[in-house]
Amino acid sequence: MSGDPAILRPYGDTTGDGMVQLSFTLPMPHSKIAEGAAAQLAAKMGMDPAMVVHAKAMGPQHTFFVVYGAVSHLVDVSSVRVVEHDYPLLSPKEINLAVRKGLRRRLTVIGGCIGTDAHTVGIDAILNIKGFAGEKGLEYYRELRVVNLGAQISVPHLVARAQAEKADAVLVSQVVTQRDTHLLNIKEMSAAFREAYPADRRPLLIVGGPRFDEAMADSLGVDRVFARGTTPGLVASYLVDELVTRRLAGNDPDRRSA
Amino acid sequence: MSPARSRPRPAQPSAALPLDAVTVRKARSLARQAGRPIVRLAQQHTTVSVERATLRLAGLGGADPDGTPWVNHLVDAVRADTGIEDGVALPVWDSLTRGDAADLEELARKAAVGSVRFRIPSGRETTRVRSAARKAVGAGVRRIDARRRERERLIRRWGDAPRTPWIYLIVATGDIYEDMPQAQAAAREGADVIAVIRSTGQSLLDYVPEGATREGFAGTYATQENFRLMRAALDETSAELGRYVRLTNYASGLCMPEIASLAGLERLDMMLNDSMYGILFRDINPVRTFVDQRFSRQVHARAGIIINTGEDNYLTTADAVEAAHTVTVSQLLNEYFAKEAGLADWQLGLGHAFEINPDVPDSFRLELAHALLARQLFPHAPLKWMPPTRHMTGDVFRGYLLDGFFNLVGAMTGQGILLVGMMTEAVVTPWLSDRDLALQNVRYVMNACGNLHEDFRPTPDGFIATRANQVLSEGIELLQQIIDHDRGLLDAIADGTFGLMKRPADGGRGLDGVARKADGYYNPASELLEATT
Numbered sequence: 001m002s003g004d005p006a007i008l009r010p011y012g013d014t015t016g017d018g019m020v021q022l023s024f025t026l027p028m029p030h031s032k033i034a035e036g037a038a039a040q041l042a043a044k045m046g047m048d049p050a051m052v053v054h055a056k057a058m059g060p061q062h063t064f065f066v067v068y069g070a071v072s073h074l075v076d077v078s079s080v081r082v083v084e085h086d087y088p089l090l091s092p093k094e095i096n097l098a099v100r101k102g103l104r105r106r107l108t109v110i111g112g113c114i115g116t117d118a119h120t121v122g123i124d125a126i127l128n129i130k131g132f133a134g135e136k137g138l139e140y141y142r143e144l145r146v147v148n149l150g151a152q153i154s155v156p157h158l159v160a161r162a163q164a165e166k167a168d169a170v171l172v173s174q175v176v177t178q179r180d181t182h183l184l185n186i187k188e189m190s191a192a193f194r195e196a197y198p199a200d201r202r203p204l205l206i207v208g209g210p211r212f213d214e215a216m217a218d219s220l221g222v223d224r225v226f227a228r229g230t231t232p233g234l235v236a237s238y239l240v241d242e243l244v245t246r247r248l249a250g251n252d253p254d255r256r257s258a
Numbered sequence: 259m260s261p262a263r264s265r266p267r268p269a270q271p272s273a274a275l276p277l278d279a280v281t282v283r284k285a286r287s288l289a290r291q292a293g294r295p296i297v298r299l300a301q302q303h304t305t306v307s308v309e310r311a312t313l314r315l316a317g318l319g320g321a322d323p324d325g326t327p328w329v330n331h332l333v334d335a336v337r338a339d340t341g342i343e344d345g346v347a348l349p350v351w352d353s354l355t356r357g358d359a360a361d362l363e364e365l366a367r368k369a370a371v372g373s374v375r376f377r378i379p380s381g382r383e384t385t386r387v388r389s390a391a392r393k394a395v396g397a398g399v400r401r402i403d404a405r406r407r408e409r410e411r412l413i414r415r416w417g418d419a420p421r422t423p424w425i426y427l428i429v430a431t432g433d434i435y436e437d438m439p440q441a442q443a444a445a446r447e448g449a450d451v452i453a454v455i456r457s458t459g460q461s462l463l464d465y466v467p468e469g470a471t472r473e474g475f476a477g478t479y480a481t482q483e484n485f486r487l488m489r490a491a492l493d494e495t496s497a498e499l500g501r502y503v504r505l506t507n508y509a510s511g512l513c514m515p516e517i518a519s520l521a522g523l524e525r526l527d528m529m530l531n532d533s534m535y536g537i538l539f540r541d542i543n544p545v546r547t548f549v550d551q552r553f554s555r556q557v558h559a560r561a562g563i564i565i566n567t568g569e570d571n572y573l574t575t576a577d578a579v580e581a582a583h584t585v586t587v588s589q590l591l592n593e594y595f596a597k598e599a600g601l602a603d604w605q606l607g608l609g610h611a612f613e614i615n616p617d618v619p620d621s622f623r624l625e626l627a628h629a630l631l632a633r634q635l636f637p638h639a640p641l642k643w644m645p646p647t648r649h650m651t652g653d654v655f656r657g658y659l660l661d662g663f664f665n666l667v668g669a670m671t672g673q674g675i676l677l678v679g680m681m682t683e684a685v686v687t688p689w690l691s692d693r694d695l696a697l698q699n700v701r702y703v704m705n706a707c708g709n710l711h712e713d714f715r716p717t718p719d720g721f722i723a724t725r726a727n728q729v730l731s732e733g734i735e736l737l738q739q740i741i742d743h744d745r746g747l748l749d750a751i752a753d754g755t756f757g758l759m760k761r762p763a764d765g766g767r768g769l770d771g772v773a774r775k776a777d778g779y780y781n782p783a784s785e786l787l788e789a790t791t
Contacts, residue, residue, distance in 0.1 A: 025691045058694040059443060121459035121475065129575060129759060130539045132458070134647075134684050139759060140575060148541065150767065 006078040010071060018070040020047065025064045030057035038065040046071045087241035092141055095236050099143035102244035109138055109239065110162055111171035112149030115185040119175035120151045122209055126171065126232050135231045144236065155185075155192045162203055163196065168243055169204040171235070174212070182209060183220065190221030204242055206235070274711075275634050275726050276718045282635060285730065288737035289590035292747050297598050299748075300552040303545060304779065306464070306771035308553045309333050309346040311515035312783040314523075315398030316391070318362040319482060321468035328366035329516070330465050335369035339376040343776040347391040349376035352383065355390050362394075378778070388780060395782040399560065402522035406562040409525055412493070413502045419450035420501065421708075423643065423668055423676035425700060430455035430687055432474035434484045438491040443690070445495045445503040448697050451528060451675065453506035454488060456480050461511025461540050462767060466520065480507050480517055485524035504528055506566070509554045510536055512546070512768045518554035522561030528607065528675075529558060532568035533595045534588065537751060538759055539571055543766035544751055555599030556787035565601065566675070567592040570611035570644040572756075578613040578648075582628050583732035584756060585610050587740075589632060590733070591747075593639070600787070603638035607675050611644035612664040620721065622663055627725035629671040630716070635730075640674025643667070650683040657681040661696065665703035670710050676700065 012019025022042060028034050035052050042050035047069035054066035090098065099107050111123050125132035127148045129139040139146045147165050149158065162170050172189060174182035186207050193202055208226035217225045224238060310329040321327040336346045350365065358374050359365035368374045379387045419425075427449035429440045441452040457474030460467075470487060471479040478484060489505055496503045504527035509518040514531070521529050533551055536542035558565055569585040569592075576584070589608045596606055610632050614621045632641055645664045650657045661679035668676045678696045680688045688696075716722035736755070743749035745763075752762040 023691070025689070056694075058690055059446065062690055064691045064694065120462055124459060124462060124540075128540060136575060 004077070006076060008075045008077060009073075012070075018072070019068065020071050022047070022067045022069075023065065024067075025058060025062050027062055029060060030055060030063040034063045035065070038063075038067060042067045042069055046073045048072055087238055087245075089233065090237045090240060092136070092233070092236070095141055095240050096143040098240045098244050099141075102240075102248050103143075106143050106145040107169070107239065107243060108145045108147070108165055108167050109169045109171060110147040110149065110158075110165055110167045111173070112153040112158060113151045113173050113175070114153050114155055114158060114189055115174070115181060120173070122175055123148065123171065123173035126173075126208065126230070126235055131232050135233045137232045138236055140232075141236055144239075155189050158189065159192050159196045162193070167203045169206060169239055172205075172207045174207065174209040182211060183216075186220045186222060194221065204239070206238075208235075274715050275630050275723050277631075277634055277727065277730065281727075281730060281734070285586075285590055285635075285734050285737065286594075288734060288741060289587075289594045292737055292740045293591055293594040293598070295746050296548050296748070297552065297595070299545060300549045302775055303549045303772055304342055304345060304775055304781065305515075305546055305549050305768070305773070306333050306337070306342060307513050307550050308515045308781070308784075309336075309342050310513075311519045311553065311557070312345075312347060312395060312781055313350070313362065314516055314519050315402075315783050316362060316394040317398060318366060319468075320363060322370060325468060327465050327468055328363055328370075331370040332362070332366040335366075335372070335374070336376045340378050342773045343779065344378050345775075345779050345781040347395070347782055348378055348384070348387055348778075348780050351387045351391040351394070352377065352379040355387055384778075388782070391780070392782040392785070396786060398519070398523070399783070399786045402519075402557070402561045405522060405525040406560075409502075409527065409562060412496070416496050416499075417501045419504075421704070422640070423673045424450040424504070424640075425697070426451040426453060426506070426642075426675050426677045427693065428453045428455055428677075428688075430477045432457065432476065432478055433472040434470050434478055434487055435472060437478055438488060441488060442491055442495045444693060445492060445499065447694060448701070449503065449678075450501070451504040451506055452488075452492060453528075453530075453677075454478055454480075454484070456508045461508075461536060461542070464512045464768065464771065466513050466516050480520075482520045482524060485520055485526055489525055506530070509558070509565075510568075511540065512536075512542060512550075512771075514547075514550040515553040515557070518557040518561075518563075521563060522557050526563060528564045528566055529554075530568060531555065531558065531565040532571075532588075532609075533592050534751070534756070535568040535571060537761050537766065538756060539575075541759070541761065541766045543769040543772065544748055544761055544763050546766070546768040546772050549772065551595065552599050553784070553787070555596055555601055556784075559600035559602075559605065560787055562605075564605045564607050564640065565596060566607040566642045567609045569609040570613070570647075573611050573613035574648050578611075578615070579618065579624060582624075582729045583736055585628070586631065586635070586729055586733035587736050589636065590737070593636065603636075604640065606636065606639040607642040608632065608636055608639050609642045609644060612646050612660075612667060612679075613648050616646075616649055616660060622667070623721050624725060625663075625667050626670065626716075627722040628729060629667050629673070630722065631726040631729055633671045633673070634726075642675040642677065643671075643673035644677045645679025645683070647683050650679075650681075652685055654681040654685065657683060658695070658699065662699055662703060665700050666707065669703055669708050670714055672711055 009016055009018040010020050035055050038052050039050050050067050050069035052067050056064050058064045111127050113120055127146050128137045131137040138144050190205055205222040206224045207222050210228045212225045212227050214225050214227050310333050313329045318329050333346055336349050340349050359368055427444040429437045431437050437454055455477035457477045457479045467479045467481050470483045492503045492505055506528040507526055509529040509531045536547045537544045569588045572581050572584045612625050614624050646660050658681040664679050680692050680696050682692045740747055740750040748763045754760040
């Protein structure tokens with residue numbers, strides 16, 4: 001072979017055979033018609049010829065199919081575009097190792113909900129060992145020390161605890177968004193931290209919540225905004241990238257004096 | 259006592275492992291030593307949720323237009339005037355017998371706007387107030403008794419699950435009106451038990467939401483109305499199928515006593531209820547948890563509800579080989595606390611899970627050893643066997659094989675309740691086809707070797723027997739370590755003995771809702787439930 005071919009087809013057992021397997025359920029009773037319907041769907045998906053190799057009733061109203069066949073589509077690898085994170089996604093093991101080696105102490109994270117917001121669902125999903133979406137929360141990471149302050153924390157209290165705990169990062173969650181209270185609360189919080197710390201000592205400020213836009217970080221005066229669907233692993237990977245990897249590399253772009 | 263047929267029978271009183279009877283007795287006695295001070299602590303305290311549960315048993319339900327339940331309004335108001343140290347029954351029924359309001363709801367409405375003042379009655383008044391409170395709360399307890407008899411009657415009429423293990427399936431749409439048809443479909447496909455997963459974070463709410471709910475995060479809120487709707491839907495399907503399909507929910511978190519009471523009132527059949535889960539995994543205050551838990555278990559005992567404990571959680575956060583003995587210790591503690599609260603062996607769905615990394619050599623033999631150990635330590639309990647989650651990946655084909663091996667261990671060790679594993683675990687919430695394929699997997703294994711335990715005897719000094727004994731002795735060491743702490747289990751939880759989290763007795767959520775009982779403390783619910791024990 002000369003180099004990597006840019007145009008590919010799926011591989012069953014022979015180069016270029018284009019074979020794929022597919023399974024799905026149609027909401028209709030099992031019959032010859034149902035099998036024909038499955039073949040029709042496969043054909044529309046570009047499988048030709050399509051073999052319905054298995055059809056089984058799943059209850060009175062549904063039928064499950066397994067279909068094998070060759071697809072007519074080609075894949076152009078040279079035109080594939082993927083979105084990369086601006087930091088690498090690490091496993092818990094890698095995160096612990098990076099902190100132990102890079103920081104030589106545990107990394108302290110403090111978190112809570114500020115203002116009158118009593119919704120701790122978000123902060124707990126990220127911090128509690130129970131976690132979220134099958135991922136364990138930050139408490140699970142041996143090398144992260146987590147202080148979860150819970151709900152309705154005042155900004156001065158948050159700053160004082162951050163100083164007392166020597167926090168490396170502060171996580172704030174805001175769920176309630178009436179009259180943009182979430183934005184005002186965060187601005188108040190980031191201003192308080194800027195006032196209380198010299199620019200190079202300030203902990204990393206991270207906010208999250210379902211109604212935040214990830215592009216808002218600068219206008220809110222924080223380092224990072226996480227939106228809906230954020231998992232603990234994403235946050236932990238970001239912490240390591242920002243507080244360990246970049247610091248060690250010495251190429252910390254001056255994003256923390258914002 | 260309930261008839262034998264309404265219990266999941268262990269398939270065989272297996273004596274497959276050569277466990278030393280003296281060692282087993284020692285393990286139980288250490289668990290008792292570790293647990294007894296905790297029971298005393300629970301007896302000496304009450305919580306806002308215990309008091310709210312008492313009012314719920316007396317018939318107070320509903321919420322204000324903002325969704326704050328009347329029980330919260332009333333307990334908060336009493337607490338502001340008299341504290342909860344004496345229990346809310348005395349001030350509440352003192353107020354009612356003096357004619358401040360016609361009934362509990364009216365009193366709660368008045369209390370919410372601050373138009374009543376509460377006091378602790380004294381002298382001869384106390385007798386009259388106590389008797390009024392006992393009568394009101396007793397009606398609720400009798401209703402729980404009636405629901406239990408109703409369950410037994412329906413099981414006689416419709417028939418019970420045809421075999422063990424009972425097949426346990428989950429629904430989790432977040433919308434009770436979607437959950438109902440899904441649960442009915444799952445029952446028709448063969449489920450003996452339906453569990454409705456709760457909305458993420460409900461365990462941290464210090465109130466029970468009200469009414470039928472249609473929006474939850476990754477699950478559906480536990481509310482009295484949702485309980486009622488789902489039980490009615492399953493009754494309909496049970497009658498159609500000719501077997502009683504059981505319903506499961508969660509008595510965990512800050513409102514354990516209330517949710518347990520609602521479960522008893524709405525004839526739920528099983529409840530997840532672990533002694534330490536909330537402390538370790540949800541950072542709920544240890545004292546709050548133990549007090550709430552004892553009350554909730556007393557309710558479950560009375561209601562004929564089977565509890566399911568949460569030992570699977572230890573294995574999803576720690577290595578399943580290294581942490582195997584923590585499961586055994588937790589089972590022993592759960593058993594002690596459960597029996598102390600009045601639960602019988604047939605009500606103890608002690609948990610364990612198939613979570614060993616499949617790349618570990620002999621992983622299947624290790625799983626078999628751990629499952630046999632649990633089976634033999636608790637021969638009369640309907641153990642709850644939980645499927646792999648941690649080592650399930652997007653490779654659904656490999657996952658299907660792993661679930662097959664999980665089912666095989668279940669068959670070989672006579673598990674009472676089998677939570678059906680889904681090959682799409684960690685990929686999507688189960689599709690219709692996933693559930694059907696998963697049930698085919700279970701049926702194949704049970705049909706092919708459901709009676710294999712009759713032939714299967716591990717070699718007395720072989721790998722499996724040795725491993726089981728090793729786990730048991732590590733468990734005994736851990737129990738000894740717990741007892742060696744100054745304040746036993748509380749200090750052990752505080753200093754991270756469980757290898758997970760440090761949870762000090764004065765930290766965590768819900769501590770402000772705990773009060774030490776005064777000498778004159780009175781709670782008719784506790785009085786009636788203690789009598790069950």
